Amino acid sequence: MILSSTNTLENKKILRYHGLVTGESLIGSNVYKDLFSGVRDVVGGRTSKYEEEIQKAREIALSSMKEKAAEKGANAIIGLKISYNNLGGTMGNTILVTAYGTAISYK
């Protein structure tokens, strides 16, 4: 399935709009007890555990979105937006990763 943040796909004909599809995932606060070891990882040049968690969460959000699009019979998602929102306020840290876009069928 094609994912694009653009408004259209060049040289492709859009046959049908299937509507909005969304996917979300949460990074829980228990990741943060590893944050200090994560800092050491960054200094050492390796990818920190925290970055891996964010990547994992993004993949989960995107795949849940792709599933919903596939159910509708779409074969591409355009106008894709991904946002990371901290839900903890000034205390605690929970990150909500949201991915949404317009599901379409193209030829």
Add this chain to the structure above:
Amino acid sequence: MKLNTDLQKRLDNFGEATFCITLGTIAGLLTYEFCLMIHLDIFGWNLGLVFSPLVAGYVETYFAQKYMKETTGAVSAFILFAVTVVYGFIIANPTLGFNFITIGSVIVILQAAIPTLINYFIIIIILAMISYISGIFKKITGFLYKIYIKIKSKITGEELPIIKPDKNINNFDENLQIDINDLGILLLSTTHLWNQEVIKYNGIYEGKIIYKAKRPMGFDKEEELLLKDLRKIKDQAIANLCKEAKNDGCNGILDLTLEYDILDGNGTICNVTAHGTGVVIEKSITWS
């Protein structure tokens, strides 16, 4: 240049300063030994605790003034403070143990030796932490404000303004199932619509919803439940947006954007906003 001469002067005086401090320390130690020997105690406290730093500081300052014409800051007094506390509380009385009285005494002695630092720690850090966590000052000022308002309204005869905390600000229905693509409006996150013409742009529309979580979201271990709730409120925010747009005759939303904002410091109140441009589009066979 000035720094160098200052540093140079200090380095030149280093030997003399050390000598004065050493003299002071020796005098203090001798005084302490003397006080211990003659058991100069009062209520179980040896007065050497007080006298020896005094003597040490005085001797050091006397010699420093005499030979260097400036003070060395009574460093030997600090040394004697440390020596007397360590000896009196730990070495001489190994069975004293840690209890309220001994720890309190050490804090009092430290407070006398380094008053600014200890006062900062007690007032700024500990007191502030207690008041922040318990919210005690907030409650006190809230109470005083209420009294002030009551008195003011009695004097001026005005009506009491109603200040009621909104206990239930949840305006989302947990049991409502919404399919956002079934609301009769075409939702697009793109800014352009292909294969169809936009007949009219009706402006920006917004759908909002406020959600009060049961626990602070920053510490929520029950991620699945929280995620479910967040999905529902997102759908309702979009539904509110569609309602607004449909009232004005729109049948499509372009450039739909979702925003999640936390409204309080604890992460319990979340405001979800869905906004987009409402348009009227001509229907065609490619519209699902």
